[in-house]
Amino acid sequence: MSNNVxxxxxxxxxxxxxxxxxxxxxxxxxxxxxFLESIAKDSCYTSLSSINYKNGQIADAGxxxxxxxxxxxxxxCERIDQYVQRLTLELSELQIRHDADCQVYTIVxxxxxxxxxxxxxxxxxxQSDAMKAALKMAAERKALAEAGA
Numbered sequence: 017m018s019n020n021v022x023x024x025x026x027x028x029x030x031x032x033x034x035x036x037x038x039x040x041x042x043x044x045x046x047x048x049x050x051f052l053e054s055i056a057k058d059s060c061y062t063s064l065s066s067i068n069y070k071n072g073q074i075a076d077a078g079x080x081x082x083x084x085x086x087x088x089x090x091x092x093c094e095r096i097d098q099y100v101q102r103l104t105l106e107l108s109e110l111q112i113r114h115d116a117d118c119q120v121y122t123i124v125x126x127x128x129x130x131x132x133x134x135x136x137x138x139x140x141x142x143q144s145d146a147m148k149a150a151l152k153m154a155a156e157r158k159a160l161a162e163a164g165a
Contacts, residue, residue, distance in 0.1 A: 021123070024116035032124060043070060056121040060130040063114035070107045074100055 021029075027164040032055055035047050077100050121130040 021119055022112075022116050024112065025119035025123075028059065028116055028120045029123060032120065048117065052124050053121075054118070056124040059117040060114065060121050062130070063117045064132055067110045067114055070103060070110055074103050074107065076104065079097065122123065 018119055035052060035055065056129050081093055081096045081100070089111060118130045122128065
């Protein structure tokens with residue numbers, strides 16, 4: 017391990033090493049490399065999702081703040097401001113966690129950086145009859161509105 021690996025990443029790497037029986041209990045690994053990489057990848061995916069969720073909370077709070085400010089509700093604005101300050105601190109901790117997860121992923125994969133890959137549907141979703149009817153009615157209403165305008 018290089019000196020630039022954070023202490024948190026070292027601890028997380030120890031968790032992965034636990035699954036390889038590299039803790040001295042056995043000379044054989046019970047799992048393969050791909051499994052270890054999937055553990056590291058899952059950690060990156062989860063920590064990135066946490067960051068995205070926290071960013072959403074901050075954005076929602078910002079919108080609430082703007083609404084309360086327009087209403088002149090200064091007490092609510094102060095409460096929301098304190099809430100955003102807490103969320104911002106949590107966000108920085110989540111970023112530290114994600115950075116450590118990405119370091120571990122890079123180590124486990126032999127230098128490959130983590131890239132977020134959204135889940136893809138295997139096939140296009142099947143359009144229900146109800147959805148087809150709703151789209152048809154919407155198109156008809158649009159055509160009537162344009163004709164009447």
